[in-house]
Amino acid sequence: xxxxxxxxxxxxxxxxxxxxxxxxxxxxxxxxxxxxxxxxxxxxxxxxxxxxxxxxxxxxxxxxxxxxxxxxxxxxxxxxxxxxxxxxxxxxxxxxxxxxxxxxxxxxxxxxxxxxxxxxxxxxxxxxxxxxxxxxxxxxxxxxxxxxxxxxxxxxxxxxxxxxxxxxxxxxxxxxxxxxxxxxxxxxxxxxxxxxxxxxxxxxxxxxxxxxxxxxxxxxxxxxxxxxxxxxxxxxxxxxxxxxxxxxxxxxxxxxxxxxxxxxxxxxxxxxxxxxxxxxxxxxxxxxxxxxxxxxxxxxxxxxxxxxxxxxxxxxxxxxxxxxxxxxxxxxxxxxxxxxxxxxxxxxxxxxxxxxxxxxxxxxxxxxxxxxxxxxxxxxxxxxxxxxxxxxxxxxxxxxxxxxxxxxxxxxxxxxxxxxxxxxxxxxxxxxxxxxxxxxxxxxxxxxxxxxxxxxxxxxx
Amino acid sequence: xxxxxxxxxxxxxxxxxxxxxxxxxxxxxxxxxxxxxxxxxxxxxxxxxxxxxxxxxxxxxxxxxxxxxxxxxxxxxxxxxxxxxxxxxxxxxxxxxxxxxxxxxxxxxxxxxxxxxxxxxxxxxxxxxxxxxxxxxxxxxxxxxxxxxxxxxxxxxxxxxxxxxxxxxxxxxxxxxxxxxxxxxxxxxxxxxxxxxxxxxxxxxxxxxxxxxxxxxxxxxxxxxxxxxxxxxxxxxxxxxxxxxxxxxxxxxxxxxxxxxxxxxxxxxxxxxxxxxxxxxxxxxxxxxxxxxxxxxxxxxxxxxxxxxxxxxxxxxxxxxxxxxxxxxxxxxxxxxxxxxxxxxxxxxxxxxxxxxxxxxxxxxxxxxxxxxxxxxxxxxxxxxxxxxxxxxxxxxxxxxxxx
Numbered sequence: 028x029x030x031x032x033x034x035x036x037x038x039x040x041x042x043x044x045x046x047x048x049x050x051x052x053x054x055x056x057x058x059x060x061x062x063x064x065x066x067x068x069x070x071x072x073x074x075x076x077x078x079x080x081x082x083x084x085x086x087x088x089x090x091x092x093x094x095x096x097x098x099x100x101x102x103x104x105x106x107x108x109x110x111x112x113x114x115x116x117x118x119x120x121x122x123x124x125x126x127x128x129x130x131x132x133x134x135x136x137x138x139x140x141x142x143x144x145x146x147x148x149x150x151x152x153x154x155x156x157x158x159x160x161x162x163x164x165x166x167x168x169x170x171x172x173x174x175x176x177x178x179x180x181x182x183x184x185x186x187x188x189x190x191x192x193x194x195x196x197x198x199x200x201x202x203x204x205x206x207x208x209x210x211x212x213x214x215x216x217x218x219x220x221x222x223x224x225x226x227x228x229x230x231x232x233x234x235x236x237x238x239x240x241x242x243x244x245x246x247x248x249x250x251x252x253x254x255x256x257x258x259x260x261x262x263x264x265x266x267x268x269x270x271x272x273x274x275x276x277x278x279x280x281x282x283x284x285x286x287x288x289x290x291x292x293x294x295x296x297x298x299x300x301x302x303x304x305x306x307x308x309x310x311x312x313x314x315x316x317x318x319x320x321x322x323x324x325x326x327x328x329x330x331x332x333x334x335x336x337x338x339x340x341x342x343x344x345x346x347x348x349x350x351x352x353x354x355x356x357x358x359x360x361x362x363x364x365x366x367x368x369x370x371x372x373x374x375x376x377x378x379x380x381x382x383x384x385x386x387x388x389x390x391x392x393x394x395x396x397x398x399x400x401x402x403x404x405x406x407x408x409x410x411x412x413x414x415x416x417x418x419x420x421x422x423x424x425x426x427x428x429x430x431x432x433x434x435x436x437x438x439x440x441x442x443x444x445x446x447x448x449x450x451x452x453x454x455x456x457x458x459x460x461x462x463x464x465x466x467x468x469x470x471x472x473x474x475x476x477x478x479x480x481x482x483x484x485x486x487x488x
Numbered sequence: 489x490x491x492x493x494x495x496x497x498x499x500x501x502x503x504x505x506x507x508x509x510x511x512x513x514x515x516x517x518x519x520x521x522x523x524x525x526x527x528x529x530x531x532x533x534x535x536x537x538x539x540x541x542x543x544x545x546x547x548x549x550x551x552x553x554x555x556x557x558x559x560x561x562x563x564x565x566x567x568x569x570x571x572x573x574x575x576x577x578x579x580x581x582x583x584x585x586x587x588x589x590x591x592x593x594x595x596x597x598x599x600x601x602x603x604x605x606x607x608x609x610x611x612x613x614x615x616x617x618x619x620x621x622x623x624x625x626x627x628x629x630x631x632x633x634x635x636x637x638x639x640x641x642x643x644x645x646x647x648x649x650x651x652x653x654x655x656x657x658x659x660x661x662x663x664x665x666x667x668x669x670x671x672x673x674x675x676x677x678x679x680x681x682x683x684x685x686x687x688x689x690x691x692x693x694x695x696x697x698x699x700x701x702x703x704x705x706x707x708x709x710x711x712x713x714x715x716x717x718x719x720x721x722x723x724x725x726x727x728x729x730x731x732x733x734x735x736x737x738x739x740x741x742x743x744x745x746x747x748x749x750x751x752x753x754x755x756x757x758x759x760x761x762x763x764x765x766x767x768x769x770x771x772x773x774x775x776x777x778x779x780x781x782x783x784x785x786x787x788x789x790x791x792x793x794x795x796x797x798x799x800x801x802x803x804x805x806x807x808x809x810x811x812x813x814x815x816x817x818x819x820x821x822x823x824x825x826x827x828x829x830x831x832x833x834x835x836x837x838x839x840x841x842x843x844x845x846x847x848x849x850x851x852x853x854x855x856x857x858x859x860x861x862x863x864x865x866x867x868x869x870x871x872x873x874x875x876x877x878x879x880x881x882x883x884x885x886x887x888x889x890x891x892x
Contacts, residue, residue, distance in 0.1 A: 040682065040683075042675050042678045042679045042682075043678070055702060059702060067675060082741075087740075087766065088703065090703050090706055090707050090710065091706075091707050091710050091711040091713055092710065092711070093710050093711065094710075094711055095711045106703075106706035106707060106709070106710035106711075107702055107703050107706065109706070109710075110702050110705070110706045111702060157846060175818055176818070176821070176822050176844070178821050179817065179818040179820075179821030179822060180817050180818055180821070181797070181818045182818075182821075183798075184797035184798070184804075185741075185742035185743050185744075185797060185801050185802065185803050185804075186742075186803065187739065187741060187742065187803045189726060189737060189739045189803070189805070190737045190738060190739055190803045190804055190805030191805055192737070192805065193728060193735065193736065193737045193805035193806055193807045193808070194793075194805040194806055194807075194808055195808070195813075196808050196809070196810060196812070196813050197656060197657065197658070197660070198728055198735070198737070198805075198807045199657070199807050199808065199809050199810070200656075200657025200658050201654070201655075201656050201657040201658075202654070202657070203647065203651065203654060207728060207730070207735065208728050208735050208807045209646075209647070209654065209727075209728055210646075210727050210728060210737065213645065213700075213701070213703055213704065214703075215656070215660070215700065217700075218664070218699070218700035218702075219663075219664065219667070222664065222667040222668055222671055223667065223842055223843050225671050226515075226667060226670055226671045226674060226843075227843055227845065229671065229674035229675055229678060230494050230495075230519060230674060230845075230848070231494075231845070231848075232678060233494050233495075233674065233677060233678060233681065234494040234847075234848050236678075236681060237492070237494065237497075238492060240847070242845055242846045242847045242848060243845065243846035244843065244844075244845050245843060245844040245845065245846070246843040246844075247822060247843065247844075249818065249819075250819065250822050250824055250841070250842065250843065251842055251843065253813050253816075253819060253824065253839065254663065254824075254839055254842050255658065255660045255663050255664075256657075256658050256810065256813070257555055257663075257838075257839035258539065258551065258552050258555060258658065258659065259658060259810040260810045260813050260814055260839050261539060261551040261552075261554070261555060261836070261838065261839070262539040262551065262810065263809075263810035263811050263813075263814050264814055264836060264837055264838075265539065265540075265541045265542060265551055265833075265836060266539060266541075266542060266543055268539070268810075269809050269810055269811060270657075270809075270810060272657065273657070274654060274655075275634060275652065275653075275654065275655050277632075277633075277634070278538065279537075279538045283634060285634070285638070285643070285652045285653055285654075285655075286652075287652070292644075292716065294638070294643075294652060294653055295638070296634045296635060296637075296638040296643070296655075298632050298634050298635060300632070353639075357626070357629040357630065360630065361630075362629075362630045362631060362632055362635050363635065364631070364634070364635035364636070364637075364638035364639040365638060365639060366638045366639075366643050366644050366653045367638065367639050367640070367641050367644060368641065368644040368645075368714050368715070368716070369641065369644075369701070369704050369705060369707060369708040369713070369714045369715060370708060370714050371641070372641045372698055372701070372705060372708075373705075373708055373709065376624075376625050377620065377624045377625050377626040377694075378698075380623060380624035380625060381620075381621055381623065381624045381692065381695060383692075383695045383698060383699070384705070384709075398706065398709050398710060399705075399706075399708075399709035400705070400706055400709065401698065401699050401701070401702065401705050401706075403699070404668055404691060404692060404695035404696040404698070404699045405668055405669075405671070405672035405675075405689055405690065405691045405692075405695075406621070406622075406689070406690040407672065407675065407676055407679070407687050407688075407689055407690075408602070408687045408688040408689070408690070409679070409685060409686075409687035409688075410675070410676075410679055410687065460767070462767060464711060464712070464713060467713065470770050470771065471649065471716075471718065471719045471770065472715075472770075473707075473713045473714060473715055473716065474649075474714050474715060474716025474717075475714050475716075476711065476712045476713045476714060477708075477712040477714070478712060479712075480708060480709070480711070480712030481712075484709060486709070
């Protein structure tokens, strides 16, 4: 092959093409990282126990089934699982048994990256932590994600994002002004971990390319969460200030807030950063005299008189829809943003133009059809990326992995199937939430639901 | 022996402003890249961001600037003057990566966009981190933290249903955008290592925020469900609850059964079906809250955190303050802080390490640069004579304490 052809081939190659990643992941953080690594071209093998399915295959974190219908194989149908695990292969392997771990050892020998998010003592107990994995494969990159890290006083504490959001300091600074601490969003620190896990994996791959050595990436969610309040920690270090909850206001700029618009649960945020933007805001809302009002003449004055400004902005925003308020303000150079909900993020023209959400088509026998899922928040001009297929059914690739990759013969494969070391049906099912959409709305789990969402999304069968 | 660092073969120019762009460039510096911050002669806006050391708003005392600009050298250069732009073009010829956060189209107007700079340097990677990305109808809209939270979809489900949507405290969207900028830069570098070709990376802060909504988003595309904010009353379990000296959060899951949770609180009545069954729990939220708050009114955060985590293996969190984090033994064990010696601020502990690696991990090298501190060494290195530098300085094209 000529160099020119080689270059042309390389240019269209996905960045992680040819790499094999073992993904022993659960819940959100690491499964999502594995899904992104699959988008980037890696062969990602997700391992779950037939008796220990990923939590996102059922129960409170699993989202919802297609058409809210669990069907015959609910564990393969949950929305969250199918978003996070797109483009992967599935091996259902019982790692609690010695024979299962022998399979994992064989896989480590022929893989590039091993990722896992057990509590730290688990892999250590199985002698599959980094020092042991390294013995099996000197070039292996291991990527671990845990709540607090493998060492230190909290190392063995159970952890999940909801409770860590308090412990890592975010809840202390989140809440309505002057009110109690609050949780915000959903499982926030999990996604910090997702980004860190992909950052760490890509750095480690470059390290191995340059220096010929694998290494261990050790991500602790708590540490990442604490980093997100680094500026507050510095304020304490330097000024002994604990910070306070200020709701939707800005810590040092004014005015800023979330204002009611015309429509049901419709809101628009507005944030003014300087005098020029204040004058622009006053023009847009038809109150130009306020730009000359001494009470609001400087940022300091606006900070002091914030309470007087809020009703003035609110009186204007309530006359417009949230998107119209945003457009009028932004067109005049004032920072503003409509509060978008899940419907908006699918249908808003900017979201559509950006194409963050991607449509995945499931094979007909899965009975899921076409679904829209989150892609990636970055675009590379020379490397078009897309999700590379739906998430697998449980154990879908057992045979391919054990026979084609590891070369096990038919007899050995059948024996493992018979003894339940591998499987394609769960031996311990995840809970199924059977609750109508109407009941979900009644209980406040949902604000509302669109019966015609498929038409709106253009994903009819 | 000094171990090689994974990015120590790279020259990075940081044209970022504020938090996300500069922090992204700093992360590259943490892994060995030579990062040169290029800011206007008056200093970038990040230098004017609180908090300040001892609350003194002197530009070299912004703690936010310090945090986002460790491990960099700095030049102060006016890109809007043609001599300044020419110097940047010269710097860009040998650069591997440029990080920037200007409004889309601004760099093109100065002839400093990726397409132009890549003509002389085809391996150049440019990463742009902007509020709404490089394309789409909102690409020229201005953004900030709360705008990202609103348009990203997370505010709609944060706070309570009886009140307005609520943003997170602090600047997590900016931090997250920085992480995604570095991640995508790494990907572009892996590609360049294969084919020698750089590319333009487009990171949208709005898209970053939306990308964390992995329950919320497909709830719609799988069944049409739109989540809102939780009800203010009757569903505090799984949310922040008060105790003797502060607040805690607990949740089902971890290594404990529901009965175990009832035992931790010392209230056997919690084992009743109306609480034990998650589908009935919300409807009985008032009674549940009352029992738990009564059981915890005399217990401390520290005691409950330890007991719940160690003896009951519960998922349990306590609302820690910045002071708690500054003195946290777990963060100490992780090597979270860097001891920074800054020429104006003095010695200060700065949160530094985001995660750990067995080799090649983040390393602290130098404090944030003073304005224009490295003008001479950087510009002489690309062939500027002392006489040229003096002229540029006199004309205000380069500036800052470093002078010429």
